[in-house]
Amino acid sequence: MELTEASQIEDSQISALVDFLMSRADAIGVLLARRYREEIVEYRSLPEGFIEQDVAPTARHNLETMLLGLGDNFTVTNEHLDTFRESAVRRFRQGVPIQALLHAYRLWGHTVWDQVQMAPQVAEYPQGALRIAGKIMQHVDYVSAAVTEAYLDEASGMIHDREKGRRDFLEALIAGNQPGRIATHAKHFNLKVDSSYFVVLVRRRPGRQNASISMRLCLETVQKSISGTQAKVGLVGTRDEEVVVIVESIKGTPLGAREQLDLLASLLPEFSVTVGRLRKGLQTVAQGYVDAQNATSFAVLNKIPRAYLFSDTLLDQIARTSPFRHDLAGDTTDLIAAYDAKRGSDLLATIRAYIDCGFKLVQTAEILKVQPNTVKYRLNRIGQITGHDPFQVQGMTLFTLALRIPPDLDSA
Template identity: 50%
Template sequence: MTEQFGNRTPDDLDSAVSERLIDELIDHLHSRAEEIGELIAQSYRDSIVEYRSLPDGFIEQDVAPTARANLEAMLASLTDETCPVTEQGERINARLATFRDSAVRRFHQGVPVQALLHAYRLWGHTVWAQVRQAPQIRDNPELGLVVAGKIMRHVDMVSTAVAEAYLEEASGVIRDREVVRRDLLEALITGNASPERIDRLSRYFGLPTTVRYAAVLVRSRQLSRSSPEDLRNTLETVRRHLHPTETGSLTGVRDEEVVAIYPLHQAASQREMLRTQADALAVELSQCHVGVSRTHTGLETASAAYREAQDAISSTEITAERRARFYSDAMLDHIVESSPFKSVLYEEIIEPIEQYDRDHHADLLATLRAYCAAGFNLSGTAKALIVQPNTVRYRLKRIHELTGQDPFAPNNLLLLALALRAAR
């Protein structure tokens, strides 16, 4: 063995140099995490029949992210020995929780335990192949033994943890409602759940399959800046505000979003209650958009409801107003966007107002926006603009003169409101 390393053993490597090289190795692998994750996912497709039979996109959306999380956990384990024993143990337990959860999901997805453990062995082989090619190992092969030992211990530890979690779930010992709830939520949103599975899991959570449901989507106004703690706090806030009267809702985190599938047992009377709760949620979560779909009959319609909630958020205009955005609001945007008269609305209404504002340093367009936002109420508009109601009335009269559209006539007012949407 000493001849392989040029008469040097791992013990000969200076401790400070070893720590520096390991830090450099960690940085190198971090920079290639996405690429390594794709290699691992490809090895799963090539070698494991059960993984190839999973629904389209499942490896990319679930299996590959778990593999990348495993890589991050392994990299963290390379420095664990420098931590106090108690702290090291807490870190290990926290990291293993992710993989125990994934094992429970694989059980409910019908993946055999043999295929699950095969995946973790493939993970270890693929990661070790990438580590061997790293310049820190090529230039210092004696360090390879140290790192190889750490990788082997990590794979053994994670494999043991996932096998135990899988077998405990299979024997009915684990009842991790949160993991199964996330699994059901994901299946409903993606439309990948069979009617039998929806029926079984909905009974598990006490969710009727035939009532009407709406989807509520909460997303940060600044994506990629939400920490896990932020998402947990948002989830708790959503659960505190959204509370149907007869049963609970199905609520969970998906990527950087919080999603709730909200039942309306008496659709007509509960729509207003949902609007009130969603608006209160938007006020408290001022850093987030809150989108709400139409109501649909049956849990199997959740994927369509989720897309509508997304549409409601994607068409949200950034304003100081804090309220939930309903799909009915977004429908007007879609109507305007697809209308051949969109440019006519802009040219006939918005352009004359903009030109007047430029020429006279006026605020007619801002007044029209405030008037629509205030529900066409003169006093509310005046309060928002900090002017007198008569000032608002004068400006609206000037808009009538410029455009030929009377802000006090219903049909004309509708055209003015649509023109504002076209101006976006």
């Protein structure tokens, strides 16, 4: 009998406490809004009046739902949690991080508990506060789990949609034949259709598929490395074993970003880094991609980790694609190679070293470990054999181009 009477007293006190808190629901909602603004930086950045019009009503509804849950015939269901899930989605879209959102719900629990302790019913019957305290903690955990799930689901969906849009945009740019799609995507990614762009292509070197640097790490390195006063990353994405970067030129040409690009190449030794020409307008990105792609074969052959601009490989492009390459080789390097084979000389190595050294006799001699006069004698001999003087601009141009023709080009 005494237990029944005590239980009735407790239920009566709890009911009175619930009524007291319900009567103060609006005031508690306003108090919560103020505390959110004071203690959570991200909430202070929300638009003027937004906390009072959105955050405070949600906090008040949360209090009312928790108080209803104190009744014996009431259970908080998924339907009751929908309001909080919807608010979590709004917070994500407003740019509020998940940490700030969960901070708000913890602050909600502390504030409601402070209000419980101030209630006159607690002074008369302190035991009733313990039941409320347990319910507050349980409710905070329950709601926090629901809003976290909703927040992350929305984030995952948005990220997926944005990533899909990024891939579509990248493919449209590389294809270069979809002006409508390019213009539509450009607005979404804040890119100007008529700005100047160049393409950076970071491609895994052949035979390095099982290397230590993953494509994800490669992508992160690229994103951190290409930016500054000369250029900024407009769009970046992966395609199989390559990362494609569309870079907007702020001023100058890709040459202005060479230092950053060389550093990127040194950070990714398992990848080649090539750069297309600066071109006007997003419609020309496809040509910039081809530029960078054409430079890749030359970057792959070179073991020094540095960036290769299309301009670096322009002579190679001319030598590889010229319809006169067979005539050029026949009049120069083929004659020198035949002479070396017959006489056991090193004329071809000499002319190659001379070009690599910037046409300097002393440096060439040091590399070949001979006297400068020996280098001069060999160059004169080359002129006699081919009829093209390596000390004259025309002759040196021919030799420079001929040496850039891959010997197995036509068999490849």
